[in-house]
Amino acid sequence: MKNFCVVLSFLFLLGSCQSDPTSSLSPLSLLPHGIPITIMAPDSAKVKTMDLLVQKDITVKGENGYDLQIFASDATSTDVSKIASELKGEVKNNPYFSKIIDETDSNGFIYETKLDSTNISYGFQLVRVMGDREYIFQNALMGTFSEAEIRTMYHAVKEKK
Helix, strand or coil: CHHHHHHHHHHHHHHHHCCCCCCCCEEEECHHHCCCCEEEECCCCEEEEEECCCEEEEEEECCCCCEEEEEEEECCCCCHHHHHHHHHHHHHCCCCEEEEEECCCCCEEEEEEEEECCEEEEEEEEEEEECCEEEEEEECCCCCCCHHHHHHHHHHHCCCC
C-alpha cells in the first residue's frame, strides 16, 4: 500500500510538471477583424487582414516565432475531419514533406518537412467550421519553425472544450 501511494504521488507530481505551451499567451479576439473567434497570442501580436474576395487572409504575428495565418471562407463542408483529411493530402504532396508528427485531433495535425538532413521545419493545419464559415489555421507560409513553436501556435488556436 505504501508503494502504491509513492507511485501515485510521483504520477501526480509528474502530471503537474507538464507545462501548457500557451501559458505565456493572452486571449486575442479576432472579432474586430471579422472573425468571431478568440485565440491565444503574445501580448505584442499584430493582426493584419487582407480581403481576397472569396476569402479573408488574417495574419497574427508576435514574438518568439509566433507567426500565424488564418483563412476564412464559405464552408465547403461541415465535416471538419473531411476538410482536415483533404488538407493533409495537400501537405503530403509537398516534395519536402517528411512525416505527420501529431494527428490526435480529427480537425488538425502537425507535420515535419525536410529540405535536407540539416534543414528541418515543422508546420500545422487546423480547421474550424462555424455556421456557414470555414476557418483554416496554419503557420505562416514564410519562415521555418521549430516543433515547439508549432505546438505553441497549434494549441493557441485549438478550441477549448
